[in-house]
Amino acid sequence: MPGEMSIRDIYRLTKSEVELEKDQVEYVQLQGWIRTNRAGKNVSFISLNDGTYFSNAQIVYDANTLSNYEEVSKYLTGTAISVIGKLILTPDAKQPFEVQAKEIRLEGLADHTYPLQKKRHSLEYLREIAHLRPRTNTLSAVFRVRSVLAMAIHTFFQEQGFVYVNTPIITGADAEGAGETFTVTTNYGEKMEEDFFGKHASLTVSGQLQAEAFALAFRDVYTFGPTFRAEESNTTTHAAEFWMIEPEMAFADLEYDMDVIEDMVKFCIDYVMEMCPEEMNFFNERIDTSLLERLNHVRSTAFRRMSYTEAIEILKKADVKFENNQIEWGMDLNTEHERYLTDQVVKGPVFLTDYPKEIKAFYMRENEDGKTVAATDLLVPTVGELVGGSQREERLELLEKKMKDLGMNLDNYQWYLDLRRYGGCEHAGFGLGFERLVMYVTGMKNIRDVIPFARTPKNLDF
Amino acid sequence: MPGEMSIRDIYRLTKSEVELEKDQVEYVQLQGWIRTNRAGKNVSFISLNDGTYFSNAQIVYDANTLSNYEEVSKYLTGTAISVIGKLILTPDAKQPFEVQAKEIRLEGLADHTYPLQKKRHSLEYLREIAHLRPRTNTLSAVFRVRSVLAMAIHTFFQEQGFVYVNTPIITGADAEGAGETFTVTTNYGEKMEEDFFGKHASLTVSGQLQAEAFALAFRDVYTFGPTFRAEESNTTTHAAEFWMIEPEMAFADLEYDMDVIEDMVKFCIDYVMEMCPEEMNFFNERIDTSLLERLNHVRSTAFRRMSYTEAIEILKKADVKFENNQIEWGMDLNTEHERYLTDQVVKGPVFLTDYPKEIKAFYMRENEDGKTVAATDLLVPTVGELVGGSQREERLELLEKKMKDLGMNLDNYQWYLDLRRYGGCEHAGFGLGFERLVMYVTGMKNIRDVIPFARTPKNLDF
Numbered sequence: 001m002p003g004e005m006s007i008r009d010i011y012r013l014t015k016s017e018v019e020l021e022k023d024q025v026e027y028v029q030l031q032g033w034i035r036t037n038r039a040g041k042n043v044s045f046i047s048l049n050d051g052t053y054f055s056n057a058q059i060v061y062d063a064n065t066l067s068n069y070e071e072v073s074k075y076l077t078g079t080a081i082s083v084i085g086k087l088i089l090t091p092d093a094k095q096p097f098e099v100q101a102k103e104i105r106l107e108g109l110a111d112h113t114y115p116l117q118k119k120r121h122s123l124e125y126l127r128e129i130a131h132l133r134p135r136t137n138t139l140s141a142v143f144r145v146r147s148v149l150a151m152a153i154h155t156f157f158q159e160q161g162f163v164y165v166n167t168p169i170i171t172g173a174d175a176e177g178a179g180e181t182f183t184v185t186t187n188y189g190e191k192m193e194e195d196f197f198g199k200h201a202s203l204t205v206s207g208q209l210q211a212e213a214f215a216l217a218f219r220d221v222y223t224f225g226p227t228f229r230a231e232e233s234n235t236t237t238h239a240a241e242f243w244m245i246e247p248e249m250a251f252a253d254l255e256y257d258m259d260v261i262e263d264m265v266k267f268c269i270d271y272v273m274e275m276c277p278e279e280m281n282f283f284n285e286r287i288d289t290s291l292l293e294r295l296n297h298v299r300s301t302a303f304r305r306m307s308y309t310e311a312i313e314i315l316k317k318a319d320v321k322f323e324n325n326q327i328e329w330g331m332d333l334n335t336e337h338e339r340y341l342t343d344q345v346v347k348g349p350v351f352l353t354d355y356p357k358e359i360k361a362f363y364m365r366e367n368e369d370g371k372t373v374a375a376t377d378l379l380v381p382t383v384g385e386l387v388g389g390s391q392r393e394e395r396l397e398l399l400e401k402k403m404k405d406l407g408m409n410l411d412n413y414q415w416y417l418d419l420r421r422y423g424g425c426e427h428a429g430f431g432l433g434f435e436r437l438v439m440y441v442t443g444m445k446n447i448r449d450v451i452p453f454a455r456t457p458k459n460l461d462f
Numbered sequence: 463m464p465g466e467m468s469i470r471d472i473y474r475l476t477k478s479e480v481e482l483e484k485d486q487v488e489y490v491q492l493q494g495w496i497r498t499n500r501a502g503k504n505v506s507f508i509s510l511n512d513g514t515y516f517s518n519a520q521i522v523y524d525a526n527t528l529s530n531y532e533e534v535s536k537y538l539t540g541t542a543i544s545v546i547g548k549l550i551l552t553p554d555a556k557q558p559f560e561v562q563a564k565e566i567r568l569e570g571l572a573d574h575t576y577p578l579q580k581k582r583h584s585l586e587y588l589r590e591i592a593h594l595r596p597r598t599n600t601l602s603a604v605f606r607v608r609s610v611l612a613m614a615i616h617t618f619f620q621e622q623g624f625v626y627v628n629t630p631i632i633t634g635a636d637a638e639g640a641g642e643t644f645t646v647t648t649n650y651g652e653k654m655e656e657d658f659f660g661k662h663a664s665l666t667v668s669g670q671l672q673a674e675a676f677a678l679a680f681r682d683v684y685t686f687g688p689t690f691r692a693e694e695s696n697t698t699t700h701a702a703e704f705w706m707i708e709p710e711m712a713f714a715d716l717e718y719d720m721d722v723i724e725d726m727v728k729f730c731i732d733y734v735m736e737m738c739p740e741e742m743n744f745f746n747e748r749i750d751t752s753l754l755e756r757l758n759h760v761r762s763t764a765f766r767r768m769s770y771t772e773a774i775e776i777l778k779k780a781d782v783k784f785e786n787n788q789i790e791w792g793m794d795l796n797t798e799h800e801r802y803l804t805d806q807v808v809k810g811p812v813f814l815t816d817y818p819k820e821i822k823a824f825y826m827r828e829n830e831d832g833k834t835v836a837a838t839d840l841l842v843p844t845v846g847e848l849v850g851g852s853q854r855e856e857r858l859e860l861l862e863k864k865m866k867d868l869g870m871n872l873d874n875y876q877w878y879l880d881l882r883r884y885g886g887c888e889h890a891g892f893g894l895g896f897e898r899l900v901m902y903v904t905g906m907k908n909i910r911d912v913i914p915f916a917r918t919p920k921n922l923d924f
Binding site: 006008031032033034050051052078079080082107108109110111113114115116129130131132134135140143144146147148150151154158161163164165166167168169170171172173180182183184185186196197198199201203210213214216217218219220225226228230232240241243250251394415416418419420421422423424425426451452453455457458459460461462 | 468470493494495496512513514540541542544569570571572573575576577578591592593594596597602605606608609610612613616620623625626627628629630631632633634635642644645646647648658659660661663665672675676678679680681682687688690692694702703705712713856877878880881882883884885886887888913914915917919920921922923924
């Protein structure tokens with residue numbers, strides 16, 4: 001049908017430099033859901049949202065034109081309608097256009113029990129109606145930005161020739177030190193040998209080891225998929241199911257790793273700023289008034305690089321009362337320490353590097369000093385750790401010894417050791433929690449509000 | 463370091479119209495893995511692959527230039543090296559360039575036990591070394607095309623404003639008629655109420671129902687994530703874990719659904735042809751000699767649309783002995799019937815539409831005839847069903863009745879029924895098995911060869 005358009009199309013048209021061809025867009029057909037319906041005696045106004053754009057379209061309808069005026073004026077918030085009408089550009093008004101309805105057709109009613117009435121709902125309440133909340137301003141902005149950020153990630157890596165690899169979700173490997181895992185079974189409570197895979201299977205906590213195998217074939221690869229933790233923690237930053245991006249690069253050291261991380265974070269911010277200006281302005285007005293200032297600062301400054309050892313020295317000298325004031329080399333930094341470094345010392349993102357080997361994972365490359373590993377955490381203001389990365393231990397003997405010392409069963413890892421046996425080389429990678437990135441970019445404070453249907457302890461609705 | 467390049471970079475340079483600036487590229491540094499090392503007494507040749515490009519770079523080295531000539535000439539297949547050398551363009555030779563080594567440095571040895579010696583290995587053998595097989599021509603081509611196809615999917619949908627939605631992997635919903643599921647637990651064999659989620663949890667078989675919730679907010683959405691079937695079937699087309707793309711569109715009927723499917727398939731083929739010409743030529747030479755002809759045909763023809771009822775009439779009249787020769791309206795078509803329709807009748811892709819409601823899922827929209835539903839399967843030559851889609855039942859009463867008749871527990875689906883209660887509208891969607899698309903585009907015949915680390919019964923290695 002000629003004139004069938006989305007609200008996004010019309011906003012784009014009104015913003016474009018192109019002179020509108022009157023006969024092309026004089027009459028448009030829109031479909032969408034009523035956000036508000038302000039009915040007057042003869043003239044009424046519908047704010048229509050069709051999900052393609054953050055802003056609504058204003059529909060004007062009047063009793064002289066519409067034969068079903070009475071009926072339409074009773075349509076409640078949430079009702080789905082089709083509109084055919086005249087597109088009127090209103091460059092001097094708040095909204096750049098309105099549609100004068102010639103015809104309004106009902107697609108699907110919503111009655112007064114519709115849970116999203118015209119008022120501010122709490123984020124807690126909206127979590128209970130996760131199937132409807134993307135129809136609100138806040139959650140529609142969040143989930144569009146989430147989608148655009150996913151595209152930013154794919155674009156960033158694919159443009160540089162990285163190969164996207166889908167590492168397995170169900171895995172037989174034990175996750176060393178990565179926390180509790182979920183068991184996957186078809187034979188609940190019965191013998192493991194008779195189970196689907198004939199042995200214990202669990203949900204992956206990381207695709208890194210398999211990504212390494214692909215990096216040593218393709219040089220540059222990345223994963224982007226779901227990972228799982230069965231931790232019984234009810235915090236604002238933990239979920240049982242979340243998405244991770246895990247790039248892995250052969251012939252790369254820690255410095256190069258940090259270069260890529262920094263480029264990626266800046267690219268993602270630029271991308272979402274360009275693609276979602278309405279949503280970003282909304283977040284800056286309603287969710288976190290320092291958001292745009294913070295993100296603009298991050299885009300335009302070089303990330304500081306500081307060794308863990310230097311950070312410890314700074315924290316020791318800090319004129320602050322930390323809850324944990326026992327600052328000593330070898331400790332794991334708490335959130336309060338990380339916040340002090342990003343918010344007070346650096347006033348921006350900082351890569352901490354070269355952590356004590358005891359507090360980091362087995363696969364990280366040991367430095368010359370014998371005490372630290374070539375690892376880095378990217379810490380950013382307000383969110384804390386955004387990315388964790390490291391150069392991987394490529395020296396077979398060192399890696400084997402470390403795994404044995406940790407009591408790992410080397411039989412399960414022969415394939416991983418093969419990557420050092422056969423043409424092993426310097427390589428590095430990192431992990432980015434996707435939800436954490438979404439929170440960082442939107443200013444949202446609870447992970448439950450950036451996942452479409454969040455999974456947390458005792459919470460498996462929808 | 464100046465001159466540090468990937469083999470992809472150099473191939474691109476040699477193909478570009480731009481005059482090479484000699485001082486920029488005279489000396490290059492490459493890193494990669496030795497595919498072959500043909501050592502002569504004074505002059506030798508290494509075929510180097512760095513994973514960034516399908517083709518190798520030829521490295522020439524001679525005894526007069528290299529102080530470690532003797533050592534280098536002994537490097538075996540699989541060894542990782544760095545090369546600094548002079549880039550020589552050879553436009554008249556088979557390879558467009560070679561690199562005359564000035565320096566070759568060892569990064570990581572591979573010895574004679576390296577499982578990928580220079581010979582043709584069977585695909586079966588390569589499955590056993592899934593961590594090394596992306597280093598072979600065939601599997602490197604497969605997994606690069608897989609990656610590029612994933613980007614094609616994201617590009618196709620995002621350019622049209624579709625919102626990417628990550629539907630949950632762990633789910634509490636029963637999967638109606640979608641086959642066996644995996645149970646997810648932290649409390650193997652103990653009480654369900656004490657389990658992580660406090661109730662039975664399983665791995666998703668489809669994100670469609672949740673995607674519908676998002677379509678009724680954003681209009682156009684798509685999923686792209688892993689799905690699972692615990693079916694004990696050892697066929698060439700089934701895996702326990704595979705990736706699905708599930709677009710869902712509000713204000714869309716079955717015709718529109720088919721339009722999008724057809725556009726998507728054609729876009730994906732175009733995209734991969736443009737981005738991976740070397741890989742596609744390789745598949746056409748080594749895997750399936752009719753591949754390019756078939757794909758080119760698909761790109762350039764309109765897909766036929768034929769009702770199930772018409773297909774049954776054609777099959778009844780067919781002058782062929784089917785194994786199942788009992789052709790009657792209401793039956794599920796077997797592969798042999800589908801093949802006959804695509805390969806003999808249509809000689810190309812065909813949408814079958816309007817199937818008997820008894821053989822299709824509960825959420826498909828019932829047609830006026832009361833006997834069929836607005837469903838479609840896209841059948842393509844050699845692969846069979848590539849996509850399955852339908853218009854969804856948006857009429858609350860009809861949907862509720864159908865679910866009750868099937869004995870479904872409506873308590874679990876109130877949120878899904880809400881989508882019909884509140885501003886429900888005509889909507890449609892489809893599911894595309896990603897591995898099936900990869901097989902279709904590459905000509906590979908076994909799903910185990912298009913998944914990085916395949917999961918099948920009793921197979922959980924890596």
